[in-house]
Amino acid sequence: MIRAVLRNLTSGPIAVQMRRFVVVGAITAGIQMGLLWLFVDLAELNYLIGATVAIEITIVLSYVFNNAWTFEASQNTGTIEYLGGLLKTNLVRGTAIPIQLGVLYALVEWASVMYLAANAVAIFLSGLYRFVLDSQWTWG
Helix, strand or coil: CHHHHHHCCCCCCCHHHHHHHHHHHHHHHHHHHHHHHHHHHHCCCCHHHHHHHHHHHHHHHHHHHHHHHHCHHHCCCCHHHHHHHHHHHHHHHHHHHHHHHHHHHHHHHHCCCCHHHHHHHHHHHHHHHHHHHHHHHHCC
8 A cells, every 4th residue: 555655656646635745744744843842942841742732733734734625525524524534634643643752752862863853754754654544544
């Protein structure tokens, strides 16, 4: 399944969706990085707590943007369907939170990488995982 997704990045039925998913992901990653900085440097929260809160906020934003644009052909409409999709994406992306926090922790604590740079790597590594599950289940 992952090989097929990678092969279809430039052409194929999911190429447009993948590119849109990446754009939405880049925007929400920027928002997540800004929120993380605010939570850690200004509110003085632990970086893992700040990351968890920032991730959840951007999960909701990602769903709104992806439902409206990335997956517009199969978008969730109507209150029940929309909220059901939001629940599904929270479950999908919620399973990615331990991956992202684990990579973040490992890079900060074991490799002495600055928390913002480590978070960027963690976002990238969990991105493909989130796309595959969201495209197949949330909007599948």
